[in-house]
Amino acid sequence: MTLFGLFNYWVFAVLLMIGFYAVIAKPNLIKKLIGLTLFQSAVFLLYITMGRIEGGTAPILSGNTGDTIYANPLPQVLILTAIVVGISTVALGLGIVVRIREEYGTIEESEISEIDQR
Amino acid sequence: MNTVLDILSWILLTLGGLAVLTGGIGALRMPDLYTRMHSASVTDSLGAILVISGIMLQAGLTLATLKLAAILLFLLLTSPTASNALATAALLAGTRPLDDEDSGDAST
Amino acid sequence: MKCMPGCAHCEATSMYIVVSLALITTMGIALARALLGPSVYDRVLAVNMFGTKTVLLLSVIAFLYGRPDFLDLALAYALINFIGVLAVLEFFRSRVPDARERRTGRHG
Amino acid sequence: MTALFGVFLLSLLVITAIGIVRATNLFVAVMLMGIASLLIAANFFILDAADVALTEAAVGAGVATVLFLGALSLTTSRERAPSANALVSGIVTVIAALIVIYATFDKPQFGDPNAPVHTHVAPWYLDKTPEYIDIPNVVTAVLGSYRSYDTMGEVFVVFTAGIGVLFLLGTRRVSRSLEEESKINLGLRHHLIPRTIGRLVIPFILLFGLYVQFHGEYGPGGAFQAGAIIAASLILYALLEGERHALELLPPQVLLFMMAGGALFYAAVGIAGMLLGGNFLDFSVLLGDSVKGQQIGILLVEFGVGVTVTGTLLSIYHAFAARNTR
Secondary structure (H helix, E strand, C coil): CCCCCCHHHHHHHHHHHHHHHHHHHHCCCCHHHHHHHHHHHHHHHHHHHCCCCCCEEEEEECCCCCCCCCCHHHHHHHHHHHHHHHHHHHHHHHHHHHHHHHHHHHHHHHHHHHHHCC | CHHHHHHHHHHHHHHHHHHHHHHHHHHHHCCCCHHHHHHHHHHHHHHHHCCCHHHHHHHHHCHHHHHHHHHHHHHHHHHHHHHHHHHHHHCCCCCCCCCCCCCCCCCC | CCCCCCHHHHHHHHHHHHHHHHHHHHHHHHHHHHCCCCCCHHHHHHHHEEEEEEEEHHHHHHHHCCCCCHHHHHHHHHHHHHHCCCCCCCCCCCCCHHHHHHHHHCCC | CHHHHHHHHHHHHHHHHHHHCCCEEEEHHHHHHHHCCCCCCHHHCCCCHHHHHHHHHHHHHHHHHHHHHHHHCCCCCEEECCCCHHHHHHHHHHHHHHHHHHHHCCCEEEEEEEEHHHHCCCHCCCCCCHCCCCEHHHHHHHHHHCHHHHHHHHHHHHHHHHHHHHHHHHHCCCCCCCHHHHHHHCCHHHHHHHHHHHHHHHHHHHHHHHHHHCCCCCCCCCCCCCCCCHHHHHHHHHHCCCHHHHHHHCCCHHHHHHHHHHHHHHHHHHHHHCCCCCCCCHHHHCCCCCHHHHHHHHHHHHHHHHHHHHHHHHHHHHHHHHHHHC
């Protein structure tokens, strides 16, 4: 157990940085948004991991038993709304990318800045 | 009675696990798209039927069984449909099945 | 909803674990197929297969945890996965002539 | 045992993420995102977060895939330029990753019941929910009642994002004759089997969405999930029957009305509480019995959320798809 005691957090770190790499290194705008989505997912994973209690169950009360352990509901609420908000904002980003493509004819960062400098 | 059900569901679950695993290996090892599809759809239908009916035997007559039946029904409806749409799309896009004559060329 | 009646649940646990191991392995295989490709259709096939296996895995895990009311989730996956696969096929297909058209001249 | 499942699924997730970043074909990247989303959702399920898993499945695997595909069909599916200064970014990322991993050694062990997160607020929620609100699903209780200010803010963010997409891409009517439309003989609407099965399945998806919406107090579910599922089913309808029919069924004006109406309804429930002598979004004054009042308040608020989420996601989808068929 202690061997994997921090595994979820490591995965969080790696996933976060994979998303980050996509955002800073990839010149393609849609790829950047994909990286952003990965970054978001990593954060979601962190929150949900923190909310878990060993031997617990989902925070849906099952009635009489007093000694059942339930996971922390608060991170779950935050992430639940964040997922829907996340997709809406990513959609906004995609809308901007589509408009950029229509104006510039490309979604590669370098070509866009070239056109801008002309 | 209970033991009989248990043994039966054991058998169904094990067979289901085997079907899923063999289908998966087939999907990895088969030479072209259509054979892979064949192998994958076997896991989707047979594996799903076996695994879910195995769990259903464990669940007994509860709401859970009803939900499992719904899941099974949807899987059996949607998964072959998806396979069909996929095969049509691939064929229309010009992916040819592998013939005997051009055996060994799995790149298409 | 608590445990199954009697000790059937405890005995059942071991076989749920066996089946879920088989399912997880197959998920790994499907992922390998999705990463290897080679064509887009192979990947769609892998995504579909992956989705079905996730549905089965979730049903099994719901029983492994002894909370069958979470089967709703598996049901949702079964339905959503279908939409995802059909959407991929639809957009991929309607895209093919588009690309050709764009190459000859920008429009809009 | 379940910890091992988690380890395995998370390893698959990391592999998928690397595959996503490496894929040069953006279609492939989006498909792998679908897989990643399923993996994350399965992980959430193992981490005892049933509600979140349902949301991630409905949003990530369904709606997000469709929206990304819509954007791809309007732009390009090839990533042309290679990574700019990949080496520098790689080094920066690795260093940052190592720093974050170093930081995790101060975190409490996985599943530790004495972690700081579990000592504040949360036990109170779990203790008091049966007394104050009396619904089994604590997540819904926190979402709808204890933290309903927060949820209202989120709903308005969703609404604003939808409005933003509409500003950018517009809700142009698809003004094409049927004849023209049938000339484009691509797409699923010309294939019998998907259409038939789709027609069979769509009502059940809708029904399931409504079940998730109204069963959210008792099981995993709630308005955010239901909104995404209902939107996904209507998106499937649009895929199978064509953009025209979908827009005839639910015109853009109706969708706009849903977007704004749901959010305003949410606020109106809060104001109703004020008029009845309580605070803004205090539901206990809505009915004579404070517990019943909380329950009815959560139900109404969730209705508003569901309507807004459905309307927004569908508007966004149509904004992309209608531009596509121009």
